[in-house]
Amino acid sequence: MNHIYIENSSANRAMEVLQLKNVSKVYTLGEERVTAIDKINISIKKGDFVALVGPSGSGKSTAMNLVGCLDIATTGEIYLSEVNIQKLTESDLAQIRGKKIGFIFQTFNLIPSLDALENVALPMMFQNVPRDIRIKRAKALLEQVGLKERMYHRPNQLSGGQRQRVAIARALVNDPEIILADEPTGNLDTKTGDEIMDILKELHKKGRTIILVTHNPDLTKLANKVFTLKDGKIVGA
Amino acid sequence: MFTDYFLLSLKSIRHRKLRSWLTVIGIVIGVAAIISLITLSRSLQGTIEDQFESFGANRILISAKGFQGPGTLSQGLTMDDVETIEKISGFEYVIPGIFRSSEVNFKGQTSFTLVGGIPSQYYEEFYTDTGVDIVDGRNVKEGEKYVAIIGSRVATEMFDKEVHVGDKIEMGHQEYRVVGILQEVGNAQDDSQISIPLDAARELFDEEDAVDLIIAQVKVTDEIPQLQEKIEKELEQERDDTNFQVVTAAQILEQIGQVLGIMQIVLVGIAAISLIVGAIGIMNSMYTSVLERTKEIGIMKAIGARNKDILILFIIESGLIGLVGGALGVLIGAALAYAVGPLSQNAGFTIHITLEPLVLLFGLAFAFVVGIIAGILPAWQASRLKPIDALRYE
Incomplete structure (x- = not known):
């Protein structure tokens, strides 16, 4: 995979973890063409806490999918740590997702048949990390998010807040460049939501790059950069 | 991984x-x-x-073909056919046999089963070559007439009371002394058979000359195909018909x-x-x-x-x-x-x-x-x- 790092690397983007250049996403629904994202430019530096806000239908989910390498832009270029992901194969994209992006979802998205420890360790399996190291790292991370006593519980045996902590531990396990949190508090009560936001704040302090996708303006207070999307365009930054 | x-x-x-x-x-x-x-x-x-x-890979069996009996043109096997085969060299022995069903009485109880008759002098060789042991009693001796060797099922299952060596069984108003009991072979027909000397069988079934089956024991296994062919040729010539069949164990198998x-x-x-x-x-x-x-x-x-x-x-x-x-x-x-x-x-x-x-x-x-x-x-x-x-x- 080394070629990916060599290709497209240039000095002037050294600090940029993520860059979207003139990125558009057009869906074709039958005869109709829907522009979900319209020529947006976003630049995120290492250590940034970025909020991507906008009402539903604004294109923020599409933007998140593009940033998370879950989808490919129709036009424009996306650079993730200097790599133009537009040019990657499906398999390489999967590798990039596993290695460089830590996802935190609104609905937690844990695997129901696996316990907390196995859920956290799973992304390392797809990166061919040896088993003993996987277990060690997963245990350490679960301890950090305060779930030492709950390692062997399955998701349905955990509360919403606990599940989201497991998801955070899972997001961190491959030491990603970016943590991509999509409405991480959306399914939680205020108190638990605050606790999760505290963890994100803590991670930011330790130098993590965080992209928070939300429709809740309150959550954007933590961010040092806010991109507001409307009708597929950035209307405020 | x-x-x-x-x-x-x-x-x-x-x-x-x-x-x-x-x-x-x-x-x-x-x-x-x-x-x-x-x-x-x-x-x-x-x-x-x-x-x-175990039943004799070295055997050639000759039997009449199809339905025989009064009113049909087909002629069953007779002692003449046995003689014809005996003239061919290459056999250890040629045994004429009668195999028919008969009523059997034991201690007041009646049953039906297959009764086989071969000449008394062949009993020893026949059972040795067949590989079936006599587990109780002894074999039929040359010259004996009203004696019987019974299969394992005859001894244990056919009658309410078990038949022992020395017991008398009755067939066709004639008493036969049981002298031996055979080991279990595994199939019902063989295990239910009663074997008596051919002379006695001729009396029992009132047959003077008829033969149901001729068993020809071959000396050298490799010669079986040639001998089979020879038997067919000679019998056809002597009998002037083809109402017989010659089969080998291998063919049946x-x-x-x-x-x-x-x-x-x-x-x-x-x-x-x-x-x-x-x-x-x-x-x-x-x-x-x-x-x-x-x-x-x-x-x-x-x-x-x-x-x-x-x-x-x-x-x-x-x-x-x-x-x-x-x-x-x-x-x-x-x-x-x-x-x-x-x-x-x-x-x-x-x-x-x-x-x-x-x-x-x-x-x-x-x-x-x-x-x-x-x-x-x-x-x-x-x-x-x-x-x-x-x-x-x-």
Whole structure:
């Protein structure tokens, strides 16, 4: 995979973890063409806490999918740590997702048949990390998010807040460049939501790059950069 | 690496316990049916072959063909035919025999069974060459007349009271002294036979010259085909007809083998259908699983699983279902064969069940392969899911 790092690397983007250049996403629904994202430019530096806000239908989910390498832009270029992901194969994209992006979802998205420890360790399996190291790292991370006593519980045996902590531990396990949190508090009560936001704040302090996708303006207070999307365009930054 | 996938698949199977087991059962039934039927029919064949081997691979049997008797042109065998055969060199001995059904009385009880008569002087050689031992008493001696050797079933099952050596049995108002009891052969007809000297049989059945079966014991096994041909030629010349048949043990064996072979193909074919149904069950279960776990597949892809990872995971899963079904099927199939074996004894034929490791291994491997094949399409479909679509799926 080394070629990916060599290709497209240039000095002037050294600090940029993520860059979207003139990125558009057009869906074709039958005869109709829907522009979900319209020529947006976003630049995120290492250590940034970025909020991507906008009402539903604004294109923020599409933007998140593009940033998370879950989808490919129709036009424009996306650079993730200097790599133009537009040019990657499906398999390489999967590798990039596993290695460089830590996802935190609104609905937690844990695997129901696996316990907390196995859920956290799973992304390392797809990166061919040896088993003993996987277990060690997963245990350490679960301890950090305060779930030492709950390692062997399955998701349905955990509360919403606990599940989201497991998801955070899972997001961190491959030491990603970016943590991509999509409405991480959306399914939680205020108190638990605050606790999760505290963890994100803590991670930011330790130098993590965080992209928070939300429709809740309150959550954007933590961010040092806010991109507001409307009708597929950035209307405020 | 493979171990990790394996464990992950195993967890997923265990998570859907009920459906996994139901799917496994489909395979179990198919494999068990195939294993038990193959084992049974092969054991049956083996048992028959064993019997024939001990029964005299060196024998040529001559009998009349078709229906004979008064009013028909066909003429049964007579002592003339025995003489014709005796003239041909290459035989250890040529035994004329009468084999017919008769009423037998013992201690006031009446039964019907097959009575065989061969000359008293041949008894010793006949039973030695046949490989059947006399387990109680002795053989018929040359010159004896109203004596009998009885099969094991005659001794133990035919009458309410057991027949012992020295007891008298009555056939055609003539008493016969039982001098010997034969070992159990395994098939009802032989074990229910009573053997008496030919002279006595001629009196019993009121036949002066007729012969039902001629047993010609060959000196050199390799000469059997030539001798068979010679007998046919000489008999045809002497009798001026072809109302007789000359068969060798090998020919009978071949015929039985062919019949059993066809039976085996039919039975295994039927069993294979149930295995196909089982495979469709796996496929159905895997498709359901893909649908049910669409979101899970999306999650795995989001956290770095490539298409081939998903493909491997699902194929291992279906292969595992096949393997578990195969293992249980082999066990149950073997148990079934062992259970049916003794039942055959009641029907008059003892099948000695022999489990062949290769057949068992084949059953296991086959189920595994069937599982994998059934899983390929669903796994392919799973691996091709787009992460965003899969993640959005509820």
